[in-house]
Amino acid sequence: MSGTILKAEKLTRTLPGDVPVTLVRDIDLDIAQGEFLAITGPSGSGKSSLLYLLGLLDQPSGGRLLLEGRETSGLGENGLADTRLARLGFVFQANFLLPEFSAVENVLLPIRRLGRLSPAEAEARARRLLSDLGLEKQADKLPHQMSGGQSQRVAIARALANEPAIIFADEPTGNLDTVSSGVVQAILKNLARQKGRTVIVVTHDPSFAAQCDRIVRIVDGRMAA
Amino acid sequence: MMPVLTGIALRHLLARKRQTLISLLGIVLGTGFFLGISAMMQGSENDFIHRLIDNSPHITIEDEFRNPRLQPVAQLNPGAVIQMHRVKPETETRGIRNYLQALDYLHAIPGVAASPMLQGQGLVSFAGKDEALSLNGMIPKDIDTVSTIGTYMTDGTIKDLEGNPDGIIIGSELARVLSLERGESITVSATTGQMHSFKIVGIFHTGRASFDEGQVFLALKRVQALLDRPNRANQIIVKLNDPYDARDLALRIEDRLKYKSVSWQEASEDIMSTLALRNIIMYSVVSAVLLVAAFGIYNVISTVVMEKQRDIAILKSMGFHAGDIQTIFLTEGVLLGALGCALGLPLGTAIMFGLGQLVFKFPGTSQLTPMPIDWGWQQFAVAGGFAFVAAIGAAWLPARKAALVKPVDILRGAGA
Numbered sequence: 001m002s003g004t005i006l007k008a009e010k011l012t013r014t015l016p017g018d019v020p021v022t023l024v025r026d027i028d029l030d031i032a033q034g035e036f037l038a039i040t041g042p043s044g045s046g047k048s049s050l051l052y053l054l055g056l057l058d059q060p061s062g063g064r065l066l067l068e069g070r071e072t073s074g075l076g077e078n079g080l081a082d083t084r085l086a087r088l089g090f091v092f093q094a095n096f097l098l099p100e101f102s103a104v105e106n107v108l109l110p111i112r113r114l115g116r117l118s119p120a121e122a123e124a125r126a127r128r129l130l131s132d133l134g135l136e137k138q139a140d141k142l143p144h145q146m147s148g149g150q151s152q153r154v155a156i157a158r159a160l161a162n163e164p165a166i167i168f169a170d171e172p173t174g175n176l177d178t179v180s181s182g183v184v185q186a187i188l189k190n191l192a193r194q195k196g197r198t199v200i201v202v203t204h205d206p207s208f209a210a211q212c213d214r215i216v217r218i219v220d221g222r223m224a225a
Numbered sequence: 226m227m228p229v230l231t232g233i234a235l236r237h238l239l240a241r242k243r244q245t246l247i248s249l250l251g252i253v254l255g256t257g258f259f260l261g262i263s264a265m266m267q268g269s270e271n272d273f274i275h276r277l278i279d280n281s282p283h284i285t286i287e288d289e290f291r292n293p294r295l296q297p298v299a300q301l302n303p304g305a306v307i308q309m310h311r312v313k314p315e316t317e318t319r320g321i322r323n324y325l326q327a328l329d330y331l332h333a334i335p336g337v338a339a340s341p342m343l344q345g346q347g348l349v350s351f352a353g354k355d356e357a358l359s360l361n362g363m364i365p366k367d368i369d370t371v372s373t374i375g376t377y378m379t380d381g382t383i384k385d386l387e388g389n390p391d392g393i394i395i396g397s398e399l400a401r402v403l404s405l406e407r408g409e410s411i412t413v414s415a416t417t418g419q420m421h422s423f424k425i426v427g428i429f430h431t432g433r434a435s436f437d438e439g440q441v442f443l444a445l446k447r448v449q450a451l452l453d454r455p456n457r458a459n460q461i462i463v464k465l466n467d468p469y470d471a472r473d474l475a476l477r478i479e480d481r482l483k484y485k486s487v488s489w490q491e492a493s494e495d496i497m498s499t500l501a502l503r504n505i506i507m508y509s510v511v512s513a514v515l516l517v518a519a520f521g522i523y524n525v526i527s528t529v530v531m532e533k534q535r536d537i538a539i540l541k542s543m544g545f546h547a548g549d550i551q552t553i554f555l556t557e558g559v560l561l562g563a564l565g566c567a568l569g570l571p572l573g574t575a576i577m578f579g580l581g582q583l584v585f586k587f588p589g590t591s592q593l594t595p596m597p598i599d600w601g602w603q604q605f606a607v608a609g610g611f612a613f614v615a616a617i618g619a620a621w622l623p624a625r626k627a628a629l630v631k632p633v634d635i636l637r638g639a640g641a
Contacts, residue, residue, distance in 0.1 A: 048636075052637075057632055057636070058633045081546050083544075084543065085543060090539075090542050090543070092539075092636060096535055099240075100236035101236065109540070109543065110543045
């Protein structure tokens with residue numbers, strides 16, 4: 001692991017309303033490049049909310065967040081979207097594959113949106129990613145023609161499509177059976193350990209968390225000691 | 226990037242073939258009927274105006290004044306209340322004074338043809354039958370320049386009137402009613418009591434029965450003699466190269482000659498207003514058809530947006546902009562609108578062709594008239610453009626809604 005890739009300072013998220021609800025409060029966190037980090041905690045503790053803040057999907061009400069040394073608060077909605085597209089990848093509990101698109105087409109979506117590769121190069125990269133995850137035979141299948149584990153692996157391939165610096169995974173094994181869960185865990189672990197990518201995982205599974213370099217526990221929106 | 230967004234839009238529509246087809250059908254039928262009805266209404270309006278312009282003088286200068294001439298004392302005291310007793314109107318032969326000078330002025334205006342005319346009432350008696358006539362005294366060589374009557378000649382020509390000062394051109398209905406033929410003579414008596422025998426040198430047929438029965442054309446000099454109004458004309462008929470200049474030119478002429486000059490637009494103002502009102506009603510009705518079709522598109526795209534909240538959230542989390550999401554759903558409207566136009570315009574063309582085959586015999590005419598259809602590109606542009614705008618408008622609201630989706634709101638509730 002090398003320098004800090006993501007730094008949170010007093011990160012706070014409060015939902016406005018008649019009775020404001022604070023989801024995450026005063027989070028200070030340094031995440032190193034290539035770190036495999038687990039965020040755990042009871043249901044409703046604010047794990048996913050923290051992940052969304054770290055992944056620039058949500059904007060903090062207080063504190064600041066630095067990605068690769070850059071302040072993210074002034075990026076604006078499109079700037080944040082561009083940063084997510086080029087530097088971040090997401091895997092969710094549900095695979096969220098677009099049902100009308102085949103596996104390879106799902107992986108192609110972020111590549112084509114970024115537009116840095118020619119159509120042939122993009123297709124080659126999408127197929128290689130699927131192949132790396134053992135899905136070469138499923139590449140042209142629609143999501144409903146694949147198992148839950150296969151679909152989740154396609155979602156991981158899609159998250160890796162633009163070679164992101166950080167992968168955020170929100171309960172990526174929550175909907176999977178034991179075997180598929182093991183495969184997904186191994187892939188994410190491999191991404192961190194072998195490929196040197198930063199992987200941040202929200203999980204309820206203590207055995208999965210135990211495989212990570214560090215565990216951050218959130219209770220009532222705060223980091224537990 | 227556009228192909229990505231278009232690809233997503235296309236997949237959304239293809240995934241709901243039945244709904245898409247129904248909304249598409251709405252646009253196709255709406256565009257087709259819009260085009261068909263609009264072309265028919267515009268065609269009939271154009272035909273009407275065309276006939277009006279062709280068959281009526283573009284400007285008619287009459288032997289009367291728009292406002293009564295003021296007494297000198299009234300001119301000297303404008304605004305004063307003046308009562309005058311025993312004013313005796315000047316007795317004079319009615320008609321346009323110095324009409325030859327007026328003609329010189331008119332002929333000096335580029336693009337203007339003008340000819341004097343003396344109109345009066347007469348009676349023809351033949352074979353025990355009497356027919357009231359409207360006598361149109363004109364300079365024979367000018368008739369073709371200011372009137373289209375020459376194009377309706379079925380027997381003889383206008384030129385025959387030039388060579389025969391005692392000639393008369395009558396309508397086909399008069400000829401039929403009185404069993405007259407070209408070459409026969411008839412005696413015309415005027416309201417002055419004078420009578421004269423004329424030889425029929427030509428017969429015209431306009432298709433308007435009352436005109437064909439009641440109007441006759443003669444040499445100006447003969448009508449002046451019959452009506453006892455020598456060297457007088459009670460109208461000057463003006464034809465213009467550009468009939469749409471008539472309103473402005475009529476004002477100029479009236480300002481110069483002082484006689485009432487009526488353009489064809491002024492003479493037909495009530496009809497033109499009726500046509501405008503008819504257009505408003507027609508466009509309201511056919512637009513309503515397309516609006517209903519647009520609701521079909523709104524329904525489809527709105528349903529897609531509702532169903533695709535998760536997809537929208539994941540696309541945004543991937544890095545698609547709000548504008549990209551809006552573009553996807555607007556593209557769906559554009560695709561439906563474009564395809565609707567592409568299929569609706571040929572349908573409309575077929576409707577136009579079908580309507581063009583219909584023929585009618587209108588009351589007062591003696592010939593069959595085909596349904597006039599306007600084949601101008603403007604009809605296609607308006608129908609296609611309206612359908613397209615309706616489709617995009619219908620897509621805009623759900624597209625805007627989709628763009629405003631916050632991915633976190635969806636992802637928070639979509640864990641399972």
